[in-house]
Amino acid sequence: MKKYPAVKKNSRRFQENFWRMDAKFGNIAELPVQVAIKPDGTAAVRPEEFRGTWATDGPGGPLEFKMGHRQSAILPFMLAPRPLFLYEMTMAERAEKKQLAILRLLRKADRPMGGRQLVENLRAMGHEVSERTVRHYLLDLDHRGLTQNLGKKGRIITAQGMKEAESARIIEKVGFLAAKIDQMTYRMTFDLYKRTGTVIVNVSLVPAEQMGAITSLVSRVYEAGYSMGTMMTLLAPGEKMGDVTIPENMVGLGTVCSITLNGVLLAHGIPTKSTFGGLLELRDRKPVRFVEIITYEGTSLDPLEIFIRSGMTDYNGATSTGNGRIGVGFREFPADSRGDVMKLVHKLEAVGLGGFLMFGWPGQPLLEIPVSQGRVGAIVIGGLNPVAILEELHIRVRSRALAGMIEYEKLFHYQEMAERVKGLG
Numbered sequence: 001m002k003k004y005p006a007v008k009k010n011s012r013r014f015q016e017n018f019w020r021m022d023a024k025f026g027n028i029a030e031l032p033v034q035v036a037i038k039p040d041g042t043a044a045v046r047p048e049e050f051r052g053t054w055a056t057d058g059p060g061g062p063l064e065f066k067m068g069h070r071q072s073a074i075l076p077f078m079l080a081p082r083p084l085f086l087y088e089m090t091m092a093e094r095a096e097k098k099q100l101a102i103l104r105l106l107r108k109a110d111r112p113m114g115g116r117q118l119v120e121n122l123r124a125m126g127h128e129v130s131e132r133t134v135r136h137y138l139l140d141l142d143h144r145g146l147t148q149n150l151g152k153k154g155r156i157i158t159a160q161g162m163k164e165a166e167s168a169r170i171i172e173k174v175g176f177l178a179a180k181i182d183q184m185t186y187r188m189t190f191d192l193y194k195r196t197g198t199v200i201v202n203v204s205l206v207p208a209e210q211m212g213a214i215t216s217l218v219s220r221v222y223e224a225g226y227s228m229g230t231m232m233t234l235l236a237p238g239e240k241m242g243d244v245t246i247p248e249n250m251v252g253l254g255t256v257c258s259i260t261l262n263g264v265l266l267a268h269g270i271p272t273k274s275t276f277g278g279l280l281e282l283r284d285r286k287p288v289r290f291v292e293i294i295t296y297e298g299t300s301l302d303p304l305e306i307f308i309r310s311g312m313t314d315y316n317g318a319t320s321t322g323n324g325r326i327g328v329g330f331r332e333f334p335a336d337s338r339g340d341v342m343k344l345v346h347k348l349e350a351v352g353l354g355g356f357l358m359f360g361w362p363g364q365p366l367l368e369i370p371v372s373q374g375r376v377g378a379i380v381i382g383g384l385n386p387v388a389i390l391e392e393l394h395i396r397v398r399s400r401a402l403a404g405m406i407e408y409e410k411l412f413h414y415q416e417m418a419e420r421v422k423g424l425g
Helices: 091-109 115-124 131-143 159-167 176-187 208-224 259-267 303-309 315-320 335-350 385-392 414-424
Strands: 017-023 031-037 043-046 053-056 062-066 073-076 147-149 155-157 198-207 231-235 250-256 273-283 286-295 324-334 356-359 375-381 398-407
Touching (some): 091 115, 091 131, 091 147, 091 155, 091 159, 115 131, 131 147, 155 159, 176 259, 176 398, 198 208, 198 259, 198 385, 208 250, 208 315, 208 385, 208 414, 231 414, 250 385, 259 324, 259 335, 273 303, 286 303, 303 324, 303 385, 303 398, 315 385, 324 335, 324 385, 335 356, 335 375
Antiparallel strands (some): 017 031, 053 062, 147 155, 198 250, 198 398, 231 250, 273 286, 273 324, 324 375, 356 375
């Protein structure tokens, strides 16, 4: 066996061209491997775990692989070169995707999971995996510090793993927010007449020692009418909302999310489309125009979170002079349902969930935003607005939109906030 001879840069066998073959390494399952012979006679290999010494007698001949003490393998070397295109998913990428799916399953479960449970869940998600392959993935995740092996109990995700699950493969999150909105809208159980069931909330983490100082600031936004209703909640350290656990020395400030309105309308047979989140300019307390918009389909973060973190809002001005910029959402619903929606607005305000700011007319633009024929546009107030004023005054908070669901009975009127903060003690 000898190394494949060097090739010129303009050759079809240059490093961008990979040959794909099936490789079987001892007791390791058969896997697709991609190999390219570089100009210096060495081989470029994907996935990277199969890098080693490659040799061949020439095109069409067998290809031998050696790596350390690992068993050698003789592979059929395909005659025709196969270009590796930019968006072709390699074996390493497929493995990464499955490992990420494992991390997200462990994060969602919030308890140890064994290999068999993970295999069942992965297959239900459309991943073709065996128990042996999953064990291999788990060992790699353990080695990287993303999971922890608890023996017979199974694996749990580590803090580092949680961070990886949040940030990895960002392209997969594009459109995820829109899907999450639809999912949470469908799962909501709030009954407007009985005043029972779940509503959707955002959670902002505030240092416990600053809660007394922020009460009046948060109340200013509620009093000015720039909040999603008048209800809120507080979460003590250790309490959990969705996948957010309140850390020590922090308090979770829960505000009602404007997607709650979607759920109420759906419960009354009115489908609602959430189009975008925007920054609305006010003059003399009147909406004038949108200055920024971010569509829900094109982002992995809630638009209001982005506006708040970027310092683009002006609630201080909006609450003091009536001139400022606030976060809002844009909704569309069937034109024939406009009258029914208007009736529900008054009922929502009566239970502290009023959030509609403006309504358009069928097929007519609303603040220069075009609306399709047969539909009506509406502007709703953003749920994170009450905490945005804190960021403007350099009080750092960490907010999570659409954090989870809470029973309506656990909400209280914002005027009770000061007393409730004392109760957290």
